[in-house]
Amino acid sequence: MIEDASDVLARIRLADGLAEALQDAAYVQESAAESAEVKRELFEQLDAAAAPEAILGSSTSAIPASVFMGELLHTGRALVAHPVNPPHLIPLVELCPSPWTAPETVRRAAEIMREVGQSPIVLSREIEGFVLNRLQWALLAEAMHLIGEGYCTPADIEAAVTDGLALRWSFIGPLEVGHLNATAGFVGYADGLAEAIARVQQSLRTDYRPDRDTIMQVQEAMSAVTPVARIPDAQLWRDRRIAALRRRRAEDERAMPRPR
């Protein structure tokens, strides 16, 4: 369903305080600073002020729920609901329960996310960085290793992803890439490349901590593409490109349905 921006804006209301904001709320999305202290204090206030059946979701991108949801009175209705930047354009939301989150809370949160057009995934239990940032930072860590040890440049990393990996990943995931690369499917891919994958895995440096020179080398390369002063404009550009890509992808999915 496509709506006018003005109709959507008319449903958004700024509140002067928590009590007013939480009145009649069925779902609360906390998006405060990425600090366990800040979130712990805020969740205590949310828990005290919201109706007991309201779901409390946190936007934290890496802090496990148990670190700041343990002391709540109604801890069963709180969970992590990690959106991805820019959250109004990226459909993925990671739902991650704390050890005390009620299964019904996870189920309802996933339902609400699907109702508003998001694409929720549900973790069975806590882990630092959830799924998305673990995958992203595994790739980024090895990228920094390759740059830091001089194997390639920041521009080479960007090309390997935008002109290589992501042309497939934007509509089939990393597992299906393997499934479609072998006549026997994923098991054929995994078996056929087992030795090569194992050798590469042993030399991956996803524990690599880049030094200051390497971080500054990336900063300079990225600033040559987008100067720091132009980042706000580039963020708008990125958002428009993502919106266009999602429209295009939906059209392609309709025009070229997957063979079943």
Add this chain to the structure above:
Amino acid sequence: MIEDASDVLARIRLADGLAEALQDAAYVQESAAESAEVKRELFEQLDAAAAPEAILGSSTSAIPASVFMGELLHTGRALVAHPVNPPHLIPLVELCPSPWTAPETVRRAAEIMREVGQSPIVLSREIEGFVLNRLQWALLAEAMHLIGEGYCTPADIEAAVTDGLALRWSFIGPLEVGHLNATAGFVGYADGLAEAIARVQQSLRTDYRPDRDTIMQVQEAMSAVTPVARIPDAQLWRDRRIAALRRRRAEDERAMPRPR
């Protein structure tokens, strides 16, 4: 430049043997089985039969050039030129010299690749898996860890990439994603998330070797999406989707130029 398929096909010629195939060849792309033995023997034959100034490129996806190019008479003109599947639609090519490859060979190979519309990156020296498969297998290893230890399902991994990471990566790389996520650019992203990234990095399991049950769990999940018998059809579908995506992306790039 867009050409008719029939014009392109008319330039392709099958040869009965190496001598005929290599006559007047300026560039040779070896794409035999992924075996060091097979490639060593074939490169010796290519080296003997091709004109000495012809470049010999290998399609190997993970074997370093020095493993099978060391014994050549003209070893300076041989290098790895790793294409990405499907190679006629993915522009990335990884050029990786052996310790004996002449710099001029790398320069000319990159020029030829750009002339035919490919997007070459150049590694400074050898490393197992080059850039693309190191990045891909770092992400895949952590994905298998999350599935194997029961944190999430294969479908969750696919959604995290297709509905999350790749919506950005299909036109900005992993470094620029960070650059545009912080007002100070990449250095702000790296510093602001340093603690979270370090904690997640320490718990990544990119050395994870999935057991048979985990591989079969992925095989079953992927077969539910694309049955093994439909893989040939799904490969054609994948190829058409990639071709459409590249056209769409080129249109979006013209309609929405990056702010400079």
